[in-house]
Amino acid sequence: MRVLHFVTGGFSGATQVAVDLCLAAQQGQDMQVLLVLRRKRNTDAARVQALRDKGLDVRVVPGWSHLATVLSLRKIALEWQPDILVAHGFSDHLWGRYAGILAKVPHLVHVEHNSRERYTAWRLKQALWLARYTAVSIGVSEGVKARLLELGFPAERCVAIPNGINMQRFPKQDLLPWDQRQPALVMAARFARQKDHETLLHALALLAQQGLKPTLYLAGGGKQRQQQRARTLATKLGIADQVQFLGQVQDLPQFLMQQQIFVLSTHYEGMPLALLEGMAAGCACIGSNVVGVREVLEHGRTGLLVAEGDASAMAEAIHGLLNNPVQAQHLALAARQQAETEFDLSVMQARHASLLRAVQSGKALTMSFTPCHPE
Numbered sequence: 001m002r003v004l005h006f007v008t009g010g011f012s013g014a015t016q017v018a019v020d021l022c023l024a025a026q027q028g029q030d031m032q033v034l035l036v037l038r039r040k041r042n043t044d045a046a047r048v049q050a051l052r053d054k055g056l057d058v059r060v061v062p063g064w065s066h067l068a069t070v071l072s073l074r075k076i077a078l079e080w081q082p083d084i085l086v087a088h089g090f091s092d093h094l095w096g097r098y099a100g101i102l103a104k105v106p107h108l109v110h111v112e113h114n115s116r117e118r119y120t121a122w123r124l125k126q127a128l129w130l131a132r133y134t135a136v137s138i139g140v141s142e143g144v145k146a147r148l149l150e151l152g153f154p155a156e157r158c159v160a161i162p163n164g165i166n167m168q169r170f171p172k173q174d175l176l177p178w179d180q181r182q183p184a185l186v187m188a189a190r191f192a193r194q195k196d197h198e199t200l201l202h203a204l205a206l207l208a209q210q211g212l213k214p215t216l217y218l219a220g221g222g223k224q225r226q227q228q229r230a231r232t233l234a235t236k237l238g239i240a241d242q243v244q245f246l247g248q249v250q251d252l253p254q255f256l257m258q259q260q261i262f263v264l265s266t267h268y269e270g271m272p273l274a275l276l277e278g279m280a281a282g283c284a285c286i287g288s289n290v291v292g293v294r295e296v297l298e299h300g301r302t303g304l305l306v307a308e309g310d311a312s313a314m315a316e317a318i319h320g321l322l323n324n325p326v327q328a329q330h331l332a333l334a335a336r337q338q339a340e341t342e343f344d345l346s347v348m349q350a351r352h353a354s355l356l357r358a359v360q361s362g363k364a365l366t367m368s369f370t371p372c373h374p375e
Helices: 013-025 045-053 066-080 092-102 121-131 142-151 197-209 224-236 252-256 273-280 311-323 325-342 345-361
Strands: 002-008 032-038 058-061 084-088 107-112 136-139 158-160 182-188 216-219 243-247 259-264 284-288 304-306
Touching: 002 013, 002 066, 002 092, 013 032, 013 084, 013 273, 013 345, 032 066, 045 058, 058 066, 066 092, 084 092, 084 345, 092 107, 092 121, 107 121, 107 142, 107 345, 121 142, 136 142, 136 345, 142 158, 182 197, 182 252, 182 273, 197 216, 197 224, 197 311, 216 252, 224 243, 252 259, 252 273, 259 273, 259 311, 259 325, 273 284, 273 325, 284 311, 284 325, 304 311, 311 325
Parallel strands: 002 032, 002 084, 032 058, 084 107, 107 136, 136 158, 182 216, 182 259, 216 243, 259 284, 284 304
Antiparallel strands: none
């Protein structure tokens, strides 16, 4: 089975999922994969080469116009002759499937990676038209699948397959004991409108007023304008000396395994890989109570959920974990166990592979994946 994965070259969460699926498929005998990236301004040639060095066949198509993207991808598909083209993420799933149709790829698959994509009326109309020619639409969580159904995608061709991460990057022997970890906060997320660094900074300022001044590490790249806004706000709130902007962290798993608390303050998600990594690292985790996050964290058992945009609630949750290390340790241990059993990359890969085999054989889609914590 020849499978072409098409995704943004911006190395977002969607890119990481596509990369992980391709690398995992290489370990098997029944699937040949090709990864095609749409060039973005931040497409890193070194990261592309690193993937090639792992034996992955990676091509990069132009991103300066949608037509150039479609025509270049069509040419690759005609030459490589995939059985299935998997188009990841908005708006790349549009251009990927247009190219697949033009190249007469037998089967098209659409993967939706977020619960609040910026569909205009025109782009939604295109997506629903493309759904007629699409074997299956995959939501990376039950919440994302529910959103697809709300938008009008065919219910009989929508499934949910939760994201997973490579747990081998978080070996158990490297997990530091709790009392040897730094009592600091980490938020690993790109700077973008989707992420809510502002609420976390306001929460840190509220804690400072109570005499509690933990260090906050902000890891991740993203838009410089958004990052500068966060820097300016930290200075305005008088907490600049507590906040460290790390940029891209070379060995993020190792860094996370040295910290006590991971926070994901966000406005919306699909299935946040960064949060899964915080859990895998054995951190006590706090997340905004939004789609995607609340399907990962079970409040009071594997982490704490706080209302979106509520700095007071965020501050209270952080305060509670810093002042109650026993509770924090229990949450961290449960989070690590859940990451091992439910969110390992092997689980995600097996579900995708099974689905793609069903697509190739033309079988009816009967796969059903229930949410981790049904409401």
